[in-house]
Amino acid sequence: MKASKIPAATITRLSIYSRALENLLTQGGAPVVSSKRLAELCGVNPAQIRKDLAYFGQFGVRGVGYYIKELLFDIRKILGLNKDWNLAIVGMGNLGCALVAHQNFAKQGYRFVCAFDADPNKIGHKLATGLEISPVQDLIEVCRETKAEIGVICTPPERAQEIANRFYQVPVSGILNFAPVQLQTCEGCKIENVDFTVKLDNLAYYLSMS
């Protein structure tokens, strides 16, 4: 596919639309939704939704709206969720375990295929899912064996860059980084940061304004 000029914000919103559509589907009302209604559910402007979708084609019916089931399928396809993704996770503390246990991942086709920790006491321990914790030294090898495509970093910040470097060698094509550091990037590996300290700081700023 083509490297294109689609706003990053559009992709983020597509993900949010898909969640709203899933909810509409399980609630089981009308099979159709208008951009106006979907916009309310997602807290955005209706034109924004139509514009976002227009980047990828025409999905609606004029005068009617969007067929929920079809649109959900199309959006998931756009997002690349019509396949399973193999995840490798490093740092099996509370956060790491929480992620592996997290229902929503499996439901969306994200599968943890290997897990790592530096603590010798944790090596060999089996998680609820049956996944066994491997030593970080074996990261590259095990990631290759298990065909990991995305790395998830839940280590303390001091360790994060070192782990990222190993992921670059595997190589994995993406990293989801929970450590509060800005990782040095690497050609061909896309990084997404999940940064709660930054989010909290944002809150602090807005609250101390008013």
Place this chain on the structure above:
Amino acid sequence: MKASKIPAATITRLSIYSRALENLLTQGGAPVVSSKRLAELCGVNPAQIRKDLAYFGQFGVRGVGYYIKELLFDIRKILGLNKDWNLAIVGMGNLGCALVAHQNFAKQGYRFVCAFDADPNKIGHKLATGLEISPVQDLIEVCRETKAEIGVICTPPERAQEIANRFYQVPVSGILNFAPVQLQTCEGCKIENVDFTVKLDNLAYYLSMS
């Protein structure tokens, strides 16, 4: 203070700058940093840093750069981190416990002053920090007693809106939401979402492009 026209992205970056400055400080090299160097560490354009700071005043010395310690202090003040913030957390599963245990929060002046869960088996249980888990029924009362200012939601998505509504009644002035849902907002309460499923979907999109 004034409600102003400062980009949200600027606030997010300030938080990132402050982290980089903290690192520079603990590493203990030169007491001064240039926008160029700081930009490298944060993965942004140097002019961006100068522009971001310019919204709030003049912090640098021409021909020299920024004094790390002073700039860090100033940024923390801008972000409202020159005071402690009281947090209330709901949903003491793996994720909730991970957050309470998280070192970085305490270090930045964020204090968990109360914790809640719906599971009767967890009520009364003491966390590592000495914090005791209270029943969600008492949320409003306990939040008021403990002067909670920010609510943290770590419940399953089905529960999140209900918890948010209670937080609105306390009222808290901000919510950090880890549940993968778009919460209905409330006048006077700022919401920040920490959404790893969205981040993963973003990765999936970019990876399936190439």
Place this chain on the structure above:
DNA sequence: GCCTGTGAAGACGTTCACAGCA
């Protein structure tokens, strides 16, 4: 010479407003 501070230019994203179609 070096690096900050900043107006102006440029790029980008969002919203409007209406044409097109069921």
Place this chain on the structure above:
DNA sequence: TGCTGTGAACGTCTTCACAGGC
């Protein structure tokens, strides 16, 4: 009539380029 699809207008954010000062 109702709602999508979309060019054009608008507003916002980022980057450039250079003036100002150490």
